[in-house]
Structure formats: structure tokens, C-alpha cells
Amino acid sequence: MVTINDVANAAGVAPSTVSYVISGKRSISPKTRRLVEESIRKLGYHPHAGARALASSKTNVLALVVPLRTDLNVAVVMQFVASAVTAARAHDHDLLLLTKDEGPAALQRVASSAIADALIVMDVEAADPRVPMLLALDRPVVLIGVPDHPAGLSSIDLDFTAAGSACVAHLARLGHRRIALIGPSPAVYRRGTSYATRFLDGFDDAARRAGVRAISRSCNHSYEAASHTLDDLFAEEPGITGLVVHNEAVLPALLSVLRNRGLTVPGDLSVVAVCPEAMADQHVVALTTVAIPAEEVGKQAVEMVVQRLNGHNTPEVRLLSPRLTERESTAAPHA
Amino acid sequence: MVTINDVANAAGVAPSTVSYVISGKRSISPKTRRLVEESIRKLGYHPHAGARALASSKTNVLALVVPLRTDLNVAVVMQFVASAVTAARAHDHDLLLLTKDEGPAALQRVASSAIADALIVMDVEAADPRVPMLLALDRPVVLIGVPDHPAGLSSIDLDFTAAGSACVAHLARLGHRRIALIGPSPAVYRRGTSYATRFLDGFDDAARRAGVRAISRSCNHSYEAASHTLDDLFAEEPGITGLVVHNEAVLPALLSVLRNRGLTVPGDLSVVAVCPEAMADQHVVALTTVAIPAEEVGKQAVEMVVQRLNGHNTPEVRLLSPRLTERESTAAPHA
DNA sequence: TGACGTCATCGATGCGCTTCGACGAATGCA
DNA sequence: TGCATTCGTCGAAGCGCATCGATGACGTCA
Numbered sequence A, B: 001m002v003t004i005n006d007v008a009n010a011a012g013v014a015p016s017t018v019s020y021v022i023s024g025k026r027s028i029s030p031k032t033r034r035l036v037e038e039s040i041r042k043l044g045y046h047p048h049a050g051a052r053a054l055a056s057s058k059t060n061v062l063a064l065v066v067p068l069r070t071d072l073n074v075a076v077v078m079q080f081v082a083s084a085v086t087a088a089r090a091h092d093h094d095l096l097l098l099t100k101d102e103g104p105a106a107l108q109r110v111a112s113s114a115i116a117d118a119l120i121v122m123d124v125e126a127a128d129p130r131v132p133m134l135l136a137l138d139r140p141v142v143l144i145g146v147p148d149h150p151a152g153l154s155s156i157d158l159d160f161t162a163a164g165s166a167c168v169a170h171l172a173r174l175g176h177r178r179i180a181l182i183g184p185s186p187a188v189y190r191r192g193t194s195y196a197t198r199f200l201d202g203f204d205d206a207a208r209r210a211g212v213r214a215i216s217r218s219c220n221h222s223y224e225a226a227s228h229t230l231d232d233l234f235a236e237e238p239g240i241t242g243l244v245v246h247n248e249a250v251l252p253a254l255l256s257v258l259r260n261r262g263l264t265v266p267g268d269l270s271v272v273a274v275c276p277e278a279m280a281d282q283h284v285v286a287l288t289t290v291a292i293p294a295e296e297v298g299k300q301a302v303e304m305v306v307q308r309l310n311g312h313n314t315p316e317v318r319l320l321s322p323r324l325t326e327r328e329s330t331a332a333p334h335a
Numbered sequence C: 001t002g003a004c005g006t007c008a009t010c011g012a013t014g015c016g017c018t019t020c021g022a023c024g025a026a027t028g029c030a
Numbered sequence D: 001t002g003c004a005t006t007c008g009t010c011g012a013a014g015c016g017c018a019t020c021g022a023t024g025a026c027g028t029c030a
Helices: A004-011 A015-023 A030-043 A049-056 A074-090 A100-112 A130-135 A160-174 A186-191 A194-210 A223-236 A248-260 A294-309 B004-011 B015-023 B030-043 B049-056 B074-090 B100-112 B130-135 B160-174 B186-191 B194-210 B223-236 B248-260 B294-309
Strands: A061-066 A094-099 A118-121 A141-144 A154-158 A178-183 A213-218 A242-245 A270-275 A288-291 A317-320 B061-066 B094-099 B118-121 B141-144 B154-158 B178-183 B213-218 B242-245 B270-275 B288-291 B317-320
Touching: A004 A015, A004 A030, A015 A030, A049 B049, A061 A074, A061 A100, A074 A094, A074 A248, A074 A294, A074 B074, A074 B094, A094 A100, A094 B074, A100 A118, A100 A130, A118 A130, A118 A294, A130 A141, A141 A294, A154 A160, A154 A294, A160 A178, A160 A194, A160 A242, A160 A270, A160 A288, A178 A194, A178 A223, A186 A194, A186 A213, A194 A213, A213 A223, A223 A248, A242 A248, A248 A270, A248 B248, A294 A317, B004 B015, B004 B030, B015 B030, B061 B074, B061 B100, B074 B094, B074 B248, B074 B294, B094 B100, B100 B118, B100 B130, B118 B130, B118 B294, B130 B141, B141 B294, B154 B160, B154 B294, B160 B178, B160 B194, B160 B242, B160 B270, B160 B288, B178 B194, B178 B223, B186 B194, B186 B213, B194 B213, B213 B223, B223 B248, B242 B248, B248 B270, B294 B317
Parallel strands: A061 A094, A061 A118, A118 A141, A141 A154, A154 A317, A178 A213, A178 A242, A242 A270, A270 A288, B061 B094, B061 B118, B118 B141, B141 B154, B154 B317, B178 B213, B178 B242, B242 B270, B270 B288
Antiparallel strands: A094 B094
8 A cells, every 4th residue: 555655755755744735734845746746646645544534533525314215206316416426526525325224323323433524314304303313413414304493403405385385376377276286105294204294385375375276185106096196186176277296206107197088288287297307308298397406405415514514613504496497288277 | 532442441441452342353251341332332432433444454335336327227226226235234334425427536546545445336338447447456346237358356237138038038928929129228328338238139139049020229218219219110110019128217108108109008019128126016007027136236246245355255247137027018919 | 289271451553644843944134 | 144934844743443462360280
């Protein structure tokens, strides 16, 4: 292994000088800098991460806690992770992957062992058992999703309440008076994932304000489930002309069901989907969507956490404003 | 921070004794062991990862290089990562996430800085530029996917050649004489990802052996693309009665297209899909599949790498046998 | 009873790095 | 010319741990 001493010898300087060349924490004459940098390159020197962590109490690693269920959100989670790792590298950090399944103990472990400098936690629930422990961790933490009591933690998420409202507002503006929400699977509600209820709140609220009749159902993402949910909705409220789908996974199945029943979109039924932008064009008819800005969230999460590592010490809650993009799946209802 | 010295003091023993209690590398009297373990628990001691890495030259971290394009394979990649991280934890290792985009330099960096003990590299291409560097790395490496010249590297993958053959064999056995393959997107072939061509080889080969007329097309995963590809195939070979789909992402769109054209599955057309088992039931008709055993691959990849870390030093190429599960989407063709 | 082996524990050393205080040389100003 | 600064560099200390050789205590066997 090439050490800082090897570099120092090769360059004819002291090891500490090499260190200062690398960190830039003291001024170095152009001549020595050049000498050292050449030796580094020539020897292919890379500082030993462990030694560095030991001496400086910094690992340059961020821990990312991800829900690795394969049943849900896959595309969204993936987008998020991708942008987070990119952003982290841009700030000279690596990403350590933890799963939600490992529970609070894993967070404790990673923090106490100085494996990571900070944590980013996805899929936070309304009353998340991890929150109190994260507070006690004395390392920067950023949550994706907003718990009921964020206390001193930073968090970031799409403003799902506003998103719910935006969908209703759009349909109402087009003239729809009876609409329905197809929400996430019952499991999501059961887990208390707060985005589901926040969206529903925004949906109901906007419907009330707009004087629109609105009902909702949660729905699994099989073809069967989509079909049953639709039956339920039309049974309760036969005159539905607008559908809000807050469940990316069921979209393909749902659109198939509609087609099989001879219902055209947007002719018979307008559809607004809450999903990643990229998913809008993967269907027969391009979908009007409220985008889930997974990339933006990932990037900002990393940046918030890096800021806090740099001493910026005020917790902050960021809610990104929803953006509704009108495409072909919504139109005014038949008179 | 709680150090090994704190524990030693609390327990009234030497630091080295604490170390031996933890590692089990020397015998310890039951009494001291109890004392030490209690102190560890009471103080909430976790060994400092950096210090440990420095002293022992082991990080207990595995680097996982993932293709984080969101356009492709998302579900498969996700499954794989999930099982890898679980398996890694089972062997007391953490997972560091690297993206393919970072290129060979990132691998170099991670290895030279002693950030990770070993590497697992996904989405390996036939002539992968990373292979030579990985060889020079002097750390265990396991590849997911098989390059043309695996040289001294271990690798694991589904036996895609056999998978291609299995699909053809199944359709041939049912009596189909004209079949088509809808393959991955052109981008995949362009990148030289070897599983695509291996599958195609197996497909062609089996068709020849079975005396079946077989053609193939690559296909993007939009609705449009699916529709065009289908046109192409039927233009070239009007009598097609069996379809092999080696492209998870296009499945929903493809099935929609078929339905819209009034083609029933398996009545007019039998469909065999190559995709994760979990995806088989997400469609109107449960799909006959050759499973992509992402979980198994992830788990075994980790286990191979851990074995090599434990001194088991022979590179090994594992090809998992395909498993075809017959469901509702295949049947004998109309006479 | 003495020589010897085993078991449990200790102390010292070093892993590779960052950081702090110290120090000589070059520079400023009077 | 002399003194105070500033600049660039060095050496030493210490981060928390694993590991090796050494050391006693104890038991065994002759």
C-alpha cells in the first residue's frame, strides 16, 4: 500500500506537508505543491479512508436508509437513490445503503461506529419509531417524508397536501363534479406512511372547497384489484367522470381495465396520475400528472445534509410545490 | 465517544482483553467475559470502524456497482440490491453504493483507499472496460453478468443461453412452429450487455434444433414501440403464434397493444416472458415465465465474495439454470 | 517438590493519517 | 541595521483499535 510517507519521501518533504497539500489547510509554495502532486500521481496514492476517519473524525460517507420492498414505489425509490448518490459524489461523499428492515438498531450502529457522518432516511412514517433515536444521534439527519413530530430533524418531501388539492382543482376547473381517488395500497395506509394521508387530506379539502363530490379507495396493484376498486367506486358514485390515481404501480393495470370496459380516456373518464414524470408517456394516452420529483428530493436531501455537516445547524422542513402537467388524459366531461 | 479504553476501565481489565472478548481470538474466562460484555452494553460501546479498519486492514464493507439508469430493469436491479444488502448484513458487512457512471476510476479509488474489502459489479458488458482494472485490483471481485474474458474474476448470472432455449422448447412442445422474440431495447444491445446476446443465441439455437421458424426484434418500452415492433414482426412472418418477451419493461404496453388489436392470449398468441417471478401475476392473464432470479443472484454474489474474503481463492463462474413456470399465457396454437 | 505446560491477561507497538505548535527564512517597517 | 511579521515547512502527538510477545497463576506429572 502506498502511504503518505511514501509520497513524502518521493517528494522530499515531510508527511505533514503532503497532508497540507491535499487538504489545502495551510499555504504551500507552488514548487512543493507541484513536487508533491507529481509524486501522488506517479505513485497512485490514495489516502487510507480508515486512517483518515480515525484522525479527522470524518468518514465522507452518508448512510441512506431505503425501504427495499420490491412491491412498492420501485421506480421512485430508484430515481431517488440514483440522484442521491450522484449528489453525494458531487460533494465528495460515498453512500452506504441501509434497509428499513434493519430498524433503529442499524442507525445506532452506523452512527456510533463512525461508519457514516450523517443519515438520510426515506419512507418516514407519521409516528416513526426511528425519530426519537435519530434525534439522540448527534449526527445530521435528513428525513424524506414528514413525520408528525419532526422535532429537531430536517426533512424534505413533495407537498402532498398541495398535490392532492392540485389534482382536484384541475379536474374541477375542467368541469368535473364527481371524482374519485385511487390511492396507495392498504398496506401503505396501515404503515402510517404520511404522504398517503396528506394527499388524501389535500384531495378532500379541495373537493369540499370546490363543491365537488369526491370519494376514495385504496388499491393494490394487481389487475384484479384495479378492477374491483373501479367497481366499488362506480357502485358508490355512478356519475364519476374524473379519476385521480395516487398509485404508480396500478396505473398500467388500471388503464387496461378501463379499456377492456370500453371506457375511453379522456372521453369517458379523465385521469390525473401522481407519478414520476418519466412514467407519463409509457401509456396509450399520455397522462396528465402531478410529478413526483424524486430526483429533486434526492439531490436536495443530500445538499441539506452536507450543509449541516458544514456547520449550518438549523433544522429545516422543505416541502416542494407540486407541478401539474396537463397532457392527453384529462378533458372536460361529456355534457 | 465510547472507546475500548472506557470499556476496559469499566470492566477493570486491559483494552486488549476487551478486544479479545469481542473478536474471540483468544480464550477468555467466563467471568471476565461477562464483566466486559456488561460494560459494553452499559456504555453502548461500538468499535470505531475507522480505527478498526486501520488496525486490521478490514473494513467490513462491500462495494456494489449498480447501473442506476432509471429506464431499465428497475425492478430487477432493486430486487438484486435488496437481497445483496440483506445477505451482506448476514455476513456482518455493509454495502457501499457506486454507480456505473462513475466508471473505472471509482473502483480504483474505493479499492486503493481501503473503503471496501471487495467489489460486486453489476451489468457487466461483453467487453467491459472495467474488467482489466478489476483484475489488477488485488481485491475480491464478483461480476453479475459474464464478460467475454472473465480471466481470473468470479462471476454469476442466470444462464441466459439456456433460458432462451427453454422458452423456445416450451413453445415448440406446445406445437408452435412460428415464433418471435421481443428483446431488450436497442440501447442494451448497443452497450454490448452480454445477457441480451446470450439469450438470443439460446433462442436461435433451440429454434434451429426444433425446426421452428424464429425471428427477433429489439424493442423500447413505450406503447408506440411495442406497437411498431409487433407490426414489424407480423409483416416479416405473418403466421406467428408464439411470442417470447425478453424485456420486462415493455410487457404492460405489449399486452395492451395485443388486447387493443383484438388478439387474445393465449388464444391467438402464446406469450412467454422473461421477468421476475413477482411480475407474472400483475397482468390480465398470468404469464408463463422464465424467472429472473435476482434475489438468488444477489445472495450468491455476496456469498461468493465473502468466501473469497475468507481465503477461498479460486475464481468461479456460476450460471444459474433457468426455471420455466407455465401459467395461463401459453397454450397450443389454433389448428 | 521442582520442572513444565496451559490458560488468562497485560502492555507495548504500530496501522496511516490530521493537526498543532515550533522554527527558520524571507519580508516589512522604522 | 534591527526587530516584528508572515510564510512555508517540519516533527511529534494522538486518533481507537488489533495483535504479538511476555508474564503470572495454576495445575500436572514425575
